[in-house]
Amino acid sequence: xxxxxxxxxxxxxxxxxxxxxxxxxxxxxxxxxxxxxxxxxxxxxxxxxxxxxxxxxxxxxxxxxxxxxxxxxxxxxxxxxxxxxxxxxxxxxxxxxxxxxxxxxxxxxxxxxxxxxxxxxxxxxxxxxxxxxxxxxxxxxxxxxxxxxxxxxxxxxxxxxxxxxxxxxxxxxxxxxxxxxxxxxxxxxxxxxxxxxxxxxxxxxxxxxxxxxxxxxxxxxxxxxxxxxxxxxxxxxxxxxxxxxxxxxxxxxxxxxxxxxxxxxxxxxxxxxxxxxxxxxxxxxxxxxxxxxxxxxxxxxxxxxxxxxxxxxxxxxxxxxxxxxxxxxxxxxxxxxxxxxxxxxxxxxxxxxxxxxxxxxxxxxxxxxxxxxxxxxxxxxxxxxxxxxxxxxxxxxxxxxxxxxxxxxxxxxxxxxxxxxxxxxxxxxxxxxxxxxxxxxxxxxxxxxxxxxxxxxxxxxxxxxxxxxxxxxxxxxxxxxxxxxxxxxxxxxxxxxxxxxxxxxxxxxxxxxxxxxxxxxxxxxxxxxxxxxxxxxxxxxxxxxxxxxxxxxxxxxxxxxxxxxxxxxxxxxxxxxxxxxxxxxxxxxxxxxxxxxxxxx
Amino acid sequence: xxxxxxxxxxxxxxxxxxxxxxxxxxxxxxxxxxxxxxxxxxxxxxxxxxxxxxxxxxxxxxxxxxxxxxxxxxxxxxxxxxxxxxxxxxxxxxxxxxxxxxxxxxxxxxxxxxxxxxxxxxxxxxxxxxxxxxxxxxxxxxxxxxxxxxxxxxxxxxxxxxxxxxxxxxxxxxxxxxxxxxxxxxxxxxxxx
Numbered sequence: 001x002x003x004x005x006x007x008x009x010x011x012x013x014x015x016x017x018x019x020x021x022x023x024x025x026x027x028x029x030x031x032x033x034x035x036x037x038x039x040x041x042x043x044x045x046x047x048x049x050x051x052x053x054x055x056x057x058x059x060x061x062x063x064x065x066x067x068x069x070x071x072x073x074x075x076x077x078x079x080x081x082x083x084x085x086x087x088x089x090x091x092x093x094x095x096x097x098x099x100x101x102x103x104x105x106x107x108x109x110x111x112x113x114x115x116x117x118x119x120x121x122x123x124x125x126x127x128x129x130x131x132x133x134x135x136x137x138x139x140x141x142x143x144x145x146x147x148x149x150x151x152x153x154x155x156x157x158x159x160x161x162x163x164x165x166x167x168x169x170x171x172x173x174x175x176x177x178x179x180x181x182x183x184x185x186x187x188x189x190x191x192x193x194x195x196x197x198x199x200x201x202x203x204x205x206x207x208x209x210x211x212x213x214x215x216x217x218x219x220x221x222x223x224x225x226x227x228x229x230x231x232x233x234x235x236x237x238x239x240x241x242x243x244x245x246x247x248x249x250x251x252x253x254x255x256x257x258x259x260x261x262x263x264x265x266x267x268x269x270x271x272x273x274x275x276x277x278x279x280x281x282x283x284x285x286x287x288x289x290x291x292x293x294x295x296x297x298x299x300x301x302x303x304x305x306x307x308x309x310x311x312x313x314x315x316x317x318x319x320x321x322x323x324x325x326x327x328x329x330x331x332x333x334x335x336x337x338x339x340x341x342x343x344x345x346x347x348x349x350x351x352x353x354x355x356x357x358x359x360x361x362x363x364x365x366x367x368x369x370x371x372x373x374x375x376x377x378x379x380x381x382x383x384x385x386x387x388x389x390x391x392x393x394x395x396x397x398x399x400x401x402x403x404x405x406x407x408x409x410x411x412x413x414x415x416x417x418x419x420x421x422x423x424x425x426x427x428x429x430x431x432x433x434x435x436x437x438x439x440x441x442x443x444x445x446x447x448x449x450x451x452x453x454x455x456x457x458x459x460x461x462x463x464x465x466x467x468x469x470x471x472x473x474x475x476x477x478x479x480x481x482x483x484x485x486x487x488x489x490x491x492x493x494x495x496x497x498x499x500x501x502x503x504x505x506x507x508x509x510x511x512x513x514x515x516x517x518x519x520x521x522x523x524x525x526x527x528x529x530x531x532x533x534x535x536x537x538x539x540x541x542x543x544x545x546x547x548x549x550x551x552x553x554x555x556x557x558x559x560x561x562x563x564x565x566x567x568x569x570x571x572x573x574x575x576x577x578x579x580x581x582x583x584x585x586x587x588x589x590x591x592x593x594x595x596x597x598x599x600x601x
Numbered sequence: 602x603x604x605x606x607x608x609x610x611x612x613x614x615x616x617x618x619x620x621x622x623x624x625x626x627x628x629x630x631x632x633x634x635x636x637x638x639x640x641x642x643x644x645x646x647x648x649x650x651x652x653x654x655x656x657x658x659x660x661x662x663x664x665x666x667x668x669x670x671x672x673x674x675x676x677x678x679x680x681x682x683x684x685x686x687x688x689x690x691x692x693x694x695x696x697x698x699x700x701x702x703x704x705x706x707x708x709x710x711x712x713x714x715x716x717x718x719x720x721x722x723x724x725x726x727x728x729x730x731x732x733x734x735x736x737x738x739x740x741x742x743x744x745x746x747x748x749x750x751x752x753x754x755x756x757x758x759x760x761x762x763x764x765x766x767x768x769x770x771x772x773x774x775x776x777x778x779x780x781x782x783x784x785x786x787x788x789x790x791x792x793x794x
Binding site: 005008009012047051054055056057067070071074075077078079082125127128136137140141144145173176180185188189192193196197198199200201202203204205207208210211212213214216218220221223242244247248249250251253255256257271272273276277278279282283284285287288340341343344347348349350351353354355356357358359360361362363364367368383384385386388389390391392395482483485486487490507508509590593594599600601 | 604605608609610611612613614615616618619620622623624625627628630631632634635636638639642643644645646647653654655656657658659660661662663664665666669673677679680681682683684685686687688689690691692693694695696697699700703704707711718721722723724725727728729730731732733734735736737738739741772773774776777778779781785788789792
């Protein structure tokens with residue numbers, strides 16, 4: 001069951017994450033300071049200067065929160081149109097050895113939005129839709145830029161907290177440039193070479209067609225032009241025989257894209273199977289590094305926070321809150337997947353290896369559960385196993401992680417700014433309880449700040465529940481289902497949670513490449529990104545304006561176990577209370593049906 | 602209005618400059634280095650026999666003959682093992698279709714390998730993988746197929762068992778992941794002997 005090899009791997013993982021947090025935080029501190037010095041200066045300084053020259057900006061001229069938001073939104077809009085154009089014109093562009101045609105209009109909209117918002121929701125299968133050019137330019141560009149934008153917003157918010165009576169919160173273009181040149185790109189160069197050493201591909205060849213060793217005849221279910229199974233008069237699907245003598249194997253520039261996919265918590269797979277594909281995640285070692293790289297920057301940002309507000313213990317208190325929620329969730333998921341499916345046991349399947357449907361043999365239960373919790377606690381969304389085939393409780397954890405607001409380390413930047421909003425709320429609640437003016441590291445928390453925070457929290461809640469309800473009663477919503485019963489509802493709920501949380505993982509049985517799903521999920525992704533970033537930047541601007549008041553003995557402490565517990569409590573109360581009714585209709589009721597009855601759907 | 606135009610202009614320039622570096626220079630650089638240092642891996646770990654490419658070490662292909670070890674079930678594409686259409690079944694734990702499939706696979710596995718009801722069937726042998734292209738099976742799964750393979754080839758079971766051992770990959774660094782057997786490599790090593 002939960003064997004000791006799992007515990008050793010867990011200890012190693014937590015240990016390494018903890019050890020990397022400070023160095024990453026110190027480095028981030030230099031990257032996010034326009035005058036910061038790094039060991040890459042000899043190479044990157046000239047490039048950085050050239051950038052500012054081409055952009056025509058003064059890197060030291062700071063922006064107020066409105067200008068900062070405006071730059072970010074303009075840049076995102078241009079990026080979205082750039083990608084939309086590339087996808088629509090794919091057939092005319094180079095590096096398309098498979099001769100893929102243009103990507104459809106609503107799918108291109110969905111995909112462009114998906115990558116601009118750091119979601120990387122994929123209504124398409126990468127290897128059967130996207131040319132190398134589309135992957136490498138149309139999509140991977142955003143893997144860098146949307147990650148950098150997220151980190152920039154987090155930095156802006158932290159500056160807002162730490163600055164004294166300031167109108168400005170930094171310069172978006174400077175932040176974007178420095179994050180890409182000094183942080184993301186250098187790590188990706190080293191990391192992608194490592195991934196190739198594990199067996200990941202990096203080439204520009206057409207797909208390879210090979211003669212298989214043992215040709216065979218497969219039974220294939222007949223489908224009509226719409227992809228619906230053709231049934232005979234008894235209602236059984238009709239099958240035909242097909243001889244298989246060859247296999248066509250995907251190729252392409254994968255490693256360079258996968259490195260930033262995990263480091264930037266993007267998650268958009270080069271292939272449909274994402275990080276479960278043997279090329280996209282060849283070994284348990286590559287898997288371990290991918291999981292670590294997902295958490296690396298979000299974890300380091302907590303240290304950056306502590307350093308900037310000159311209260312390192314506050315940084316660690318926030319880190320602890322994130323880590324506790326993440327690893328408690330992991331234990332539940334690991335336990336549920338190890339316990340497995342009682343229906344399998346009844347058929348004489350060895351239960352000791354757990355629920356292996358939709359999981360890879362090289363990763364096993366533990367690494368699938370850890371990847372699933374990591375990728376959903378952060379807003380990464382890459383998957384190394386199919387969450388749709390998890391046991392009900394095993395699948396509940398990834399879904400809940402997303403619904404808690406992507407603050408369990410969260411997306412690069414997005415996790416920290418999301419968690420800081422919860423910190424503001426926690427401090428406010430504590431202030432109400434003890435009857436003092438709420439104060440956060442020397443800044444008074446006032447009505448405007450609480451309003452911005454509440455708006456931040458309401459946007460995903462309303463979009464997830466509203467759109468799920470709409471899809472669940474609409475023909476277009478039900479048409480996409482791969483499972484029925486409570487599990488079908490879970491597929492829809494997961495999809496909108498993933499879109500609003502800018503996560504991008506899925507209960508992937510749901511076919512969402514249809515007009516209504518593409519459009520509604522696209523809208524939810526936009527809401528979940530920009531309608532949350534703008535309140536955060538407003539909060540940053542408002543906090544920056546305030547005077548830093550010296551902290552007195554009467555201030556509520558934002559360090560130590562009591563604060564950590566209060567923060568965890570705030571996150572759980574908001575998330576759990578909001579989503580408990582919906583979760584009851586999905587995974588929770590399915591769990592009881594699975595364990596207490598023989599009902600199948 | 603001026604501000605709008607200037608921000609759009611900066612955005613356009615930034616997008617183009619970044620695309621050149623991040624989508625041109627960077628992947629090309631990785632390609633150069635990867636092709637120089639790990640040409641075999643960067644090109645897909647392909648297996649070549651008699652001048653023909655017969656597969657990739659990392660990508661499962663189906664084996665149905667009794668003399669070959671069988672891979673895990675696959676939901677990739679219509680035929681399974683379709684390496685242009687990776688993915689899992691995405692069937693949930695209370696899906697009738699899934700339970701029916703597993704029941705059928707358990708029966709087939711028992712019949713093929715002549716297993717009594719008292720022996721439990723390894724989970725990896727009757728569940729489809731996440732990618733549909735999982736190149737590995739568990740050691741237990743391989744051991745239970747050894748007798749059938751030996752019989753079909755008319756060789757001693759010991760020979761087959763030693764081949765399994767030779768093609769078993771332990772946990773990475775002794776702790777990461779699970780021990781596993783590469784099906785294509787195992788089958789090719791049997792054909793070669």
